[in-house]
Amino acid sequence: MSARDFIHITRPQRVVFGAGALQHLAREIDALGARRALVLCTPEQRGQAERVADMLGARAAGVFDRAVMHVPIETAREARAEAQRLGADCAVAIGGGSTTGLGKAIALDSGLPIVAIPTTYAGSEMTPIYGLTEQGLKKTGNDVRVLPRTVIYDPELSRTLPVGLSVTSGINAIAHAAEGLYARDGNPVMDLMAEEGIAALARALPAIRAQADDIDARSDALYGAWLCGSVLGSVGMALHHKLCHTLGGSFNLPHAEVHTVVLPHALAFNAAAAPQAMARIARALGTPTAPQGVQDLARANGAPIALRDIGMKEDDIDRAADIAVQNPYWNPRPFGPAERDALRALLQRAWAGAPPG
Numbered sequence: 001m002s003a004r005d006f007i008h009i010t011r012p013q014r015v016v017f018g019a020g021a022l023q024h025l026a027r028e029i030d031a032l033g034a035r036r037a038l039v040l041c042t043p044e045q046r047g048q049a050e051r052v053a054d055m056l057g058a059r060a061a062g063v064f065d066r067a068v069m070h071v072p073i074e075t076a077r078e079a080r081a082e083a084q085r086l087g088a089d090c091a092v093a094i095g096g097g098s099t100t101g102l103g104k105a106i107a108l109d110s111g112l113p114i115v116a117i118p119t120t121y122a123g124s125e126m127t128p129i130y131g132l133t134e135q136g137l138k139k140t141g142n143d144v145r146v147l148p149r150t151v152i153y154d155p156e157l158s159r160t161l162p163v164g165l166s167v168t169s170g171i172n173a174i175a176h177a178a179e180g181l182y183a184r185d186g187n188p189v190m191d192l193m194a195e196e197g198i199a200a201l202a203r204a205l206p207a208i209r210a211q212a213d214d215i216d217a218r219s220d221a222l223y224g225a226w227l228c229g230s231v232l233g234s235v236g237m238a239l240h241h242k243l244c245h246t247l248g249g250s251f252n253l254p255h256a257e258v259h260t261v262v263l264p265h266a267l268a269f270n271a272a273a274a275p276q277a278m279a280r281i282a283r284a285l286g287t288p289t290a291p292q293g294v295q296d297l298a299r300a301n302g303a304p305i306a307l308r309d310i311g312m313k314e315d316d317i318d319r320a321a322d323i324a325v326q327n328p329y330w331n332p333r334p335f336g337p338a339e340r341d342a343l344r345a346l347l348q349r350a351w352a353g354a355p356p357g
């Protein structure tokens, strides 16, 4: 981006990064002035959360292990009530975007400070964006109260993240940066972070596929996720995120996989309207073009490239196109009811796993 007017808000967050950084958790809770942390996790990660609670000793108020994807409002209410019952004055969210999202739901209501310890590459820990699902409808909002106050990135904790999920989660992060590069409210600093974040993940994902517990590759991937999440937290989302929220929210398709399949097609849709962004994405990926580069990264690393392979029915394409054009997000190539057929064609290609066109 050359010189142009912009506004950038620097948000107050403390980031502690490094292999073994989890050991600093008690120090970080003290630095927040907190005394009793409620540790949040998914049911499957309860063992890890209990180890964290043991490590915290008297600083742990308890463990709440019911985080699930897209934060159902009932779960958020239960977690808020548990935090209150236990007299917690902060929450520690250890896990992926689902667990961070639960922490955000507590913070939204209570203002409790959150320490996020991400173990996927979704990037939610760096954003003031929250999602809540009520009666099957997912709503997102933006509120600085939900921004985690401290983030501990410990690559040791992501060594167990399965390779398949590492790849799709990494491409979820790349999507944040890619859309940041053509965001209406983008700025030169975010552009730098976006390009660096994409490059770090493009390096890291093949290395993780080659050796899942490669700590340098895991560090690179978390570094990329941090940068890409920061971009998402600072600038607006566009067509790609709208399509993914439609497919995830209304058709219950898995979050990171949907991002992986849709991104090449959303980039192809926007390519002519955002040539500079495409050039930067391609440069970061080290490929001739951005859309094909993303699809090649997914395919070469064993990730799905077709919606039909992650549970979408062909009959649902029309309904998805209808929903996606309602309340469109700003996008460099506008999409609304008039572009419904073009979006339908995009979804058809994504459904079939066709090259981005």
Ligand SMILES: NC(=O)C1=CN([C@@H]2O[C@H](COP(=O)(O)OP(=O)(O)OC[C@H]3O[C@@H](n4cnc5c(N)ncnc54)[C@H](OP(=O)(O)O)[C@@H]3O)[C@@H](O)[C@H]2O)C=CC1
Residues within 6 Å of the ligand: 042, 043, 044, 045, 068, 069, 070, 071, 095, 096, 097, 098, 099, 101, 119, 120, 121, 122, 123, 124, 125, 127, 128, 129, 130, 131, 157, 158, 159, 160, 161, 162, 165, 169, 232, 255, 256
């Ligand atoms: N608000 C925001 O800014 C953002 C929000 N999100 C939201 O986050 C959610 C998606 O986050 P995502 O991280 O993809 O998904 P999850 O948090 O649901 O995690 C996905 C899977 O990763 C597994 N997992 C996580 N960490 C480990 C680990 N260390 N070892 C082994 N397995 C692990 C989990 O296993 P298990 O089930 O066994 O725990 C789970 O099955 C969505 O709801 C999305 O909307 C995503 C990006 C940004």
Ligand SMILES: O=C(O)/C=C\C(=O)CC(=O)O
Residues within 6 Å of the ligand: 101, 129, 130, 131, 132, 140, 172, 241, 244, 245
């Ligand atoms: O659902 C949310 O919490 C809001 C944003 C996202 O999920 C970002 C994404 O699509 O990865």
